[in-house]
Amino acid sequence: MDLSDFTKTLNYLPDLVRYFDEETKEDKTAREVELTWKHNSLSVSELKFYLREGHEAWDDRIRTRENEILTMWMIELGYDPLYHRIKDKKIIVRGQVETQEQIDEWLKPNSGNKLKVTKPEVI
């Protein structure tokens, strides 16, 4: 199931927040950002995250939070995380065989393409 049809909005909160900039060795202020994830078609919770504008780990933290949110939506939709997980914003079955190559590998693990045929030695 594809969960990628969501909208992520940024809302800049009015109050400034403080932090210490280690490069310039100065206390500074920045805007706090409220990020909201809302799915456009599914009936799942609207979820948020708060972080300082220009935070050094902005991309990393938001990517992590987005993965959390997609997993929470997956659970809300009734998928068991023991058997399902999120990959590329889609719900997939853990360990599911998907390609013909995987099927072939399972049916014949050491095919002639991978392992050269050799004549057995005479005992």
Place this chain on the structure above:
Amino acid sequence: MVLPSSGSLDYNSIRAEFGAPSSNVYLNLFNRTGAYVYNVPANANITTSSTGQLSVSNFYGARSKTDYAAGPGSFHSTGGKLPFLYYGTGGTGTNLPAFSDTSMLVSGASKTITGVYYSTGIGAVSTHVETSSGAWYTTMAVYRNDNGSNVGNIPVTNGSYGGNPGGWNPASTIWSWAPSPVNDWLYTSQLNIYKGF
């Protein structure tokens, strides 16, 4: 990064530094060893309990997870008569558990780290640091997240690896390595926190 060491500090500054999902800010969300705050010396004033007493002043100089990489400190033996033993986190072909937090700051620059481990076996004893951010040089401190202790320091002093013994892509993975005292203390059975300086 870090919160200011003095002056006014409000709940929103704490939330904006550590990052949090809740519109209502409550301090016990940010207890040390919890979801948002690592157990490292900079955060020593923050209580480890979600029910412990906590005030805004406890957060002076506190550091968010941005500075640190983290992953389970584990052990793996390849087995057999002449096994290779691996101690630490992540790494190519080690069968150690992966890093849960792969980014860290070294001298202000963000680095991605995928392996810190000590290996020993027949004819080879070494400590490895695998990173996809190029070769770099630092002393890496290792802390246990359960009790905050500094279990040891790894001097990462040697250059970049350009070969391809394990089939992994040398263009995206640089292998720096450290001198090799016995670093089996990387096997903590706990979440290890890694910090470069």
